[in-house]
Amino acid sequence: MIYYGTMYDHKIRFSAVKMNEVVEEARKRHSLSYLASVVLGRALVGAALVSPWLGEREVWTIFIEGDGPIRKVVAQSRSDFSVRGYVGNPKVELPLNERGKFDVSGAVGKGTLRVVRDLGLRTPFVSQVPLKSGEIAEDIAYYFLVSEQIPSAFLIGVLMGAEGVRVAGGIAVQILDRSVEEEKVLRIERNIKTLPQVTELFQESDPLEILERVFGEPVGFVETGIVRFRCDCNREKAKEAILVLDLGEIEEMKREGKGEVTCVWCNTKYEISPEELSELIDLKKNHLGL
Numbered sequence: 595m596i597y598y599g600t601m602y603d604h605k606i607r608f609s610a611v612k613m614n615e616v617v618e619e620a621r622k623r624h625s626l627s628y629l630a631s632v633v634l635g636r637a638l639v640g641a642a643l644v645s646p647w648l649g650e651r652e653v654w655t656i657f658i659e660g661d662g663p664i665r666k667v668v669a670q671s672r673s674d675f676s677v678r679g680y681v682g683n684p685k686v687e688l689p690l691n692e693r694g695k696f697d698v699s700g701a702v703g704k705g706t707l708r709v710v711r712d713l714g715l716r717t718p719f720v721s722q723v724p725l726k727s728g729e730i731a732e733d734i735a736y737y738f739l740v741s742e743q744i745p746s747a748f749l750i751g752v753l754m755g756a757e758g759v760r761v762a763g764g765i766a767v768q769i770l771d772r773s774v775e776e777e778k779v780l781r782i783e784r785n786i787k788t789l790p791q792v793t794e795l796f797q798e799s800d801p802l803e804i805l806e807r808v809f810g811e812p813v814g815f816v817e818t819g820i821v822r823f824r825c826d827c828n829r830e831k832a833k834e835a836i837l838v839l840d841l842g843e844i845e846e847m848k849r850e851g852k853g854e855v856t857c858v859w860c861n862t863k864y865e866i867s868p869e870e871l872s873e874l875i876d877l878k879k880n881h882l883g884l
């Protein structure tokens with residue numbers, strides 16, 4: 595469930611989400627290691643936190659590319675609060691860091707964070723910043739500050755248990771209008787600093803209680819939504835992906851008896867029959883004027 599709204603005459607906006615099942619679904623779909631679950635989970639929570647602020651048709655995608663062993667983390671959200679995502683290396687494992695935590699920044703490494711905002715217009719809006727820490731929440735906040743001039747706080751936590759994802763949640767606060775009273779901003783900053791770890795917070799409190807602790811007062815009118823892992827891939831799109839290949843490659847697939855297309859976002863496998871491959875070969879030949 596995601597909660598969102600504004601405070602102080604819309605000068606500050608906030609969102610808070612608890613999405614244990616969504617991150618667990620991502621873990622199962624991609625057969626993620628514990629560490630990969632935490633990394634992708636954080637990125638998915640970050641994408642979900644932004645979803646209430648998107649335009650109606652907007653698709654918001656975050657690409658984190660670093661020199662660490664996970665190589666790549668991609669998460670996407672839409673204004674209906676649906677999310678999806680994947681990582682470059684789902685099996686990544688590293689020793690716990692010096693604080694006894696999953697080494698997220700070690701898995702990510704040094705690199706860049708790129709946000710693509712596709713508003714359904716001809717050219718998507720693309721902006722890139724260097725990674726600040728590789729811990730993801732801080733990196734997303736840094737992106738908003740540098741690329742969109744929106745001072746932000748993102749608090750994101752994913753806790754794993756032996757059985758899978760135990761806790762996945764986060765909160766985001768953004769200053770939209772800097773004429774907001776400084777004392778209010780300082781109070782929020784102070785409150786955030788004194789909070790326990792995010793995963794602890796989400797174990798003991800619900801998102802509304804956490805928001806109240808952040809603002810130091812009840813947040814008033816709050817809207818809600820349901821966050822889901824959702825992918826819009828289908829058989830037709832899988833066939834289109836084959837059509838992009840060279841004619842020789844498609845013919846090779848047919849000789850081997852089957853084509854298989856796996857959706858990178860959700861790991862669904864589409865088996866394309868030899869008959870369908872023949873149709874695709876004919877189509878391809880037509881395109882090529884053969």
Ligand SMILES: [Zn+2]
Binds near residue numbers: 825858860862
């Ligand atoms: Zn898919």
